[in-house]
Amino acid sequence: MVTTRMGDGAIVQMSEAEIRKDIEDGIEDASRKGKCPPLTESDILHLMDIVCDKRKFVSVERGNELVLTYDSQPLKFTRLGLPIAMPQILQTYERVLMADTLEMAYVHYSAKPVRMILPEEQYAVAETLLGTVPALLYGVMPNMPLYTKPEGPFDNASELLPAGKIDEALAAQMECADALENDLLSLGRAMDTAGADGLDLDTTAAGGDAEFYGCLNAIEKLRAEFPRMNINVGMAGEFILGFHGQVKYKGERLAGMYPADQCRMVAAAGGNICGAVVNTNTNRSFPWNIARALTHCKHAAEVSPIPVHANVGMGVGGVPMQMTPPIDCVSRASTAMAEIGRLDGL
Amino acid sequence: MQLSKNMRLGEAKKYVADKLGVDIQDLSDEVTMREVREDLDIATVFMGYGHASRGIEAKSNIAKLLGIEINCVERFKQKTGMVLPG
Numbered sequence: 001m002v003t004t005r006m007g008d009g010a011i012v013q014m015s016e017a018e019i020r021k022d023i024e025d026g027i028e029d030a031s032r033k034g035k036c037p038p039l040t041e042s043d044i045l046h047l048m049d050i051v052c053d054k055r056k057f058v059s060v061e062r063g064n065e066l067v068l069t070y071d072s073q074p075l076k077f078t079r080l081g082l083p084i085a086m087p088q089i090l091q092t093y094e095r096v097l098m099a100d101t102l103e104m105a106y107v108h109y110s111a112k113p114v115r116m117i118l119p120e121e122q123y124a125v126a127e128t129l130l131g132t133v134p135a136l137l138y139g140v141m142p143n144m145p146l147y148t149k150p151e152g153p154f155d156n157a158s159e160l161l162p163a164g165k166i167d168e169a170l171a172a173q174m175e176c177a178d179a180l181e182n183d184l185l186s187l188g189r190a191m192d193t194a195g196a197d198g199l200d201l202d203t204t205a206a207g208g209d210a211e212f213y214g215c216l217n218a219i220e221k222l223r224a225e226f227p228r229m230n231i232n233v234g235m236a237g238e239f240i241l242g243f244h245g246q247v248k249y250k251g252e253r254l255a256g257m258y259p260a261d262q263c264r265m266v267a268a269a270g271g272n273i274c275g276a277v278v279n280t281n282t283n284r285s286f287p288w289n290i291a292r293a294l295t296h297c298k299h300a301a302e303v304s305p306i307p308v309h310a311n312v313g314m315g316v317g318g319v320p321m322q323m324t325p326p327i328d329c330v331s332r333a334s335t336a337m338a339e340i341g342r343l344d345g346l
Numbered sequence: 347m348q349l350s351k352n353m354r355l356g357e358a359k360k361y362v363a364d365k366l367g368v369d370i371q372d373l374s375d376e377v378t379m380r381e382v383r384e385d386l387d388i389a390t391v392f393m394g395y396g397h398a399s400r401g402i403e404a405k406s407n408i409a410k411l412l413g414i415e416i417n418c419v420e421r422f423k424q425k426t427g428m429v430l431p432g
Contacts (some may be wrong), residue, residue: 067348
């Protein structure tokens with residue numbers, strides 16, 4: 001029997017036949033919904049080796065290493081109750097945790113609140129850049145729902161839709177998208193002035209297709225204004241929710257897009273790296289979840305015109321939904337993404 | 347190189363390895379890369395107490411080695427009069 005886990009982190013014992021069945025089911029789910037090719041027999045055998053390996057920690061063969069981008073490095077320390085200033089946290093990531101890249105971010109990791117403190121954030125970025133070496137991005141979540149009442153100025157589509165006010169709900173979402181776009185442009189200009197290497201938009205389209213539209217427009221304008229700006233776009237999920245349903249970017253409807261199409265749209269707008277996300281189903285096993293995530297991400301990496309980094313962490317990329325992600329699953333998911341998915345990074 | 351030139355992983359590794367004069371597998375070898383980084387003066391996690399470049403000094407050397415523009419390095423050059431604002 002093989003010791004593995006469920007998507008909620010609970011340990012389970014499975015036979016190799018049961019694992020093979022779950023892997024095949026996960027592949028089928030991704031392939032059917034994402035309209036992407038299934039993993040090959042060779043891929044499945046390789047994944048079986050990784051999942052069934054008796055060692056607790058599994059890693060890549062020499063030469064298959066990836067590079068890592070991050071989301072909100074300072075927040076990770078704040079969350080643990082460590083009262084350390086943001087520049088020192090990034091120095092710790094560089095020199096103690098050996099991070100490949102750095103990401104400055106405010107504890108309230110959303111575009112709207114950061115607008116109020118741009119000068120202070122510029123200060124932290126400029127100070128950090130003097131003493132660190134890796135590329136330093138400034139990260140925010142677009143988090144478009146913050147622009148709705150009562151936190152924001154616009155009507156809430158999720159209240160208008162049940163009331164049958166369809167046109168008003170669609171219009172409200174586009175007003176939010178415009179406001180989000182303006183805040184992202186302000187942020188990009190401020191961070192370029194501070195010297196940052198670029199931006200990371202994290203959990204993009206969590207607010208649906210209109211949020212994705214606002215982000216793509218902002219990326220397109222930032223690319224035109226700052227040709228050397230590095231723009232990393234991490235997505236929120238494997239499927240763009242159609243809260244609006246009719247929004248198009250460059251003639252293509254955004255609602256319903258899976259990772260391969262999401263990456264293609266990010267590239268079309270001018271992004272440099274796309275972060276593909278596949279959410280973990282807590283009721284299914286780790287083998288099922290990693291097989292499903294891998295099938296989506298491998299296809300995205302194959303067809304994307306820009307590098308693709310798979311999101312591998314709490315509740316994404318096959319990893320169980322846990323505040324303390326188990327290293328046995330994290331290391332296996334990372335190894336599979338590198339050696340089978342041929343991702344450009346994580 | 348992925349961020350600044352949209353290079354895919356394999357292409358980026360080869361580009362950097364060629365520029366540094368090492369094999370691709372050396373890029374993730376702690377011993378080899380410490381020596382290479384010291385020789386090229388592009389900083390290691392232990393920057394020493396002496397003359398080694400650190401922070402933005404090292405980034406300036408990296409930009410020249412890799413043939414890329416780094417935003418903060420370009421701004422540093424402008425502020426210190428090393429180049430005129432473009």
